[in-house]
Amino acid sequence: MFWPEDMLRVVKTAEQDSMTTHEETTGYQELEKATECSVFWDSYFQVQTVQACNFTSKADLGPVDRIRFWSPIPLSCLAAISNLLTFILLIRVLRILTRARNPESGQRIATGHVLLSLVSRWERRPKTMHVGLIVFCFFETICHVALSAGQGLHLYVWDRLACNPLPPPVNGTFAQALTILPVLGSLLNWLRDGGICSRNWTITVITLTRAEIVIWPLATRTYQRCLRRRRIFFGLLTLFILLSFLLSWFRRMDRELVVCYSELLQSYCTWDRPFLENLNFQTVYFSFQTIVPWLLILIATIVIVIHLKVVKDPLSRRNSRQAWSSARRTAFQRASYSVFLLALLFTICEFPTFAMFTYYIVGNPDADMFLWDTTALIFLQVDSLSNFFLLVLTMPTLRRLLHCNLCLFPCKLMPQRG
Numbered sequence: 001m002f003w004p005e006d007m008l009r010v011v012k013t014a015e016q017d018s019m020t021t022h023e024e025t026t027g028y029q030e031l032e033k034a035t036e037c038s039v040f041w042d043s044y045f046q047v048q049t050v051q052a053c054n055f056t057s058k059a060d061l062g063p064v065d066r067i068r069f070w071s072p073i074p075l076s077c078l079a080a081i082s083n084l085l086t087f088i089l090l091i092r093v094l095r096i097l098t099r100a101r102n103p104e105s106g107q108r109i110a111t112g113h114v115l116l117s118l119v120s121r122w123e124r125r126p127k128t129m130h131v132g133l134i135v136f137c138f139f140e141t142i143c144h145v146a147l148s149a150g151q152g153l154h155l156y157v158w159d160r161l162a163c164n165p166l167p168p169p170v171n172g173t174f175a176q177a178l179t180i181l182p183v184l185g186s187l188l189n190w191l192r193d194g195g196i197c198s199r200n201w202t203i204t205v206i207t208l209t210r211a212e213i214v215i216w217p218l219a220t221r222t223y224q225r226c227l228r229r230r231r232i233f234f235g236l237l238t239l240f241i242l243l244s245f246l247l248s249w250f251r252r253m254d255r256e257l258v259v260c261y262s263e264l265l266q267s268y269c270t271w272d273r274p275f276l277e278n279l280n281f282q283t284v285y286f287s288f289q290t291i292v293p294w295l296l297i298l299i300a301t302i303v304i305v306i307h308l309k310v311v312k313d314p315l316s317r318r319n320s321r322q323a324w325s326s327a328r329r330t331a332f333q334r335a336s337y338s339v340f341l342l343a344l345l346f347t348i349c350e351f352p353t354f355a356m357f358t359y360y361i362v363g364n365p366d367a368d369m370f371l372w373d374t375t376a377l378i379f380l381q382v383d384s385l386s387n388f389f390l391l392v393l394t395m396p397t398l399r400r401l402l403h404c405n406l407c408l409f410p411c412k413l414m415p416q417r418g
Contacts, residue, residue, distance in 0.1 A: 037262055037269035039161050043150075043185030044257035044272060049174050053260035055269050069155040072377055073148050079384035080144035086388045086398075087137040093397045094130055128233045129206055129335055133391065135237060136202040140384050143195030150188035157181055166268060169261050178268070182257050190245070190252040193289075196380075197244030200293040203346055204300075205236050210339040211300040214307045217332065247285050250276050279365055286357040294347065294354045301343045308336055338394035345390065349383035352376040 037055035160166065166175045209227040216224035226232055254275040262269050353376040356369055392399050 037265055037267060038271060039268060041157055041161060041182065041257070041270055043154075043189050043252070044182040044255045045186045045253040046256045047179045047182055048256055048258045049169075049178075050258055050260040053262040053269055055262050055265060058262075058265045058267055058269075066155065069151050069158070072381070073151050075378070075381035075385065076144040076148045076151075079381050080141050080148065082385055082388035083137045083140035083144070086391055087134060087141060089398050089401055090130065090134045090137060090391075093395075093401055094134065096401075097397075127335070128209065128228065128230055129339065132202060132206045132209075132233070132237065135241075136199055136206065137387070139195045139198040139202060139241075140387065143192055143199060144381070144384060146188045146191035146195060150185060150192060153181065153185050153188060157185070168263075168266070174259060174261070174268075178257075178259055186252050186255070190248050193248035193252060194245035197248060197289045198241045200289060200350075201240035201244060202237060203342060204293040204296050205233065205240065207297050207300040207304075207339055207343040209233060210336060211303045213332075214304050214336055243288070247288060251281070251285055279361075282365075283361045286361065290350060290353050290357050291361075294350050297343050298347050301340065301347060304336060304340050304343070308333075308340070334394065334396075338391065341390050341394060342387065345383055345386055349379040349386075352379050 037053075037058040039059065160177065166177060169175070205227070212224070212227045218224075227236070254277060256273045256275075257270055258273065259268055259270050261267075352372060356372040356376055359367070359372075360369065392402060
């Protein structure tokens, strides 16, 4: 999605970057056409140094907007911590359930027995949805850690440029900050964008799989049990994750920063050369990142709601000869409502991002959407922060394990059900 530093570069490309990128070619030809020394410095993958610098005027950097840099960090830190905690709890629950399926291991933990007393034998089988939620929380954590670190790095860079300018090059060697920090900023932005795309497609695959299970709970035909197969489920998940980081790599690693030092202005002068950053690539990227996942999740959520509401007992309605045990019905309802709430929250919180990208692609790509971007970022953080509470409320094993770890009540041995 867009971020404050991206808006300066993407939204106003036709107006602001034409003098420094689109009308220039390469190397010294760019230097001859550039008329004003710019100190703009965001994140770049490659830094090229040019010795000659013939600028006669310098662009005003302006005051550092600390609120813009610092405002996303607190919520992102909380979201990263909550998703990391959920990630750890989900892994512990998976280990306990897996250990229960292999009693020959000989390991017995009281907390594990307490958890097993809450679920039936049907629910003790490790589900693809559970593993999918682990992957989902992992990329949520990666996304918000990279976002917080990237915002802190950008603030440090702008402080250096505004308050403590970099020293001039010595023997033609530029400051290490000019060759290290831009690349580090690009890596953090790449992890952030890749994490966002991966978490979007992970929850999409989970929701589509649950919709398939709700529509065809018995799955008597081959086409009715495609996504619920582990091989297909994890194959799709792996494919979308690889595509997410590949597209994010192309988006973040295609910029080259050209740097020179002006003796006349006593300042570094920079300009950039983007390669793939155009409207066509942005259309493909933002469609893959948000628009397509949002539409798929919306459709799958509607399907889940219709079938859970209209078809009270789907198994018995489709095949009355096959009995559906109470334990299996409970597991079915728990998993369905858990995925439904996650998908519903995603649909609501990601709508500002969906609307902004749709307007950017279909409407006016040069419009000033800073307010929309800020709103979309806040909703993204709220969505990520709420996942912890939703999963704890809808998954009894997760809730009981959290209670045991917090010592809210003693975890005693309880008789197993099922």
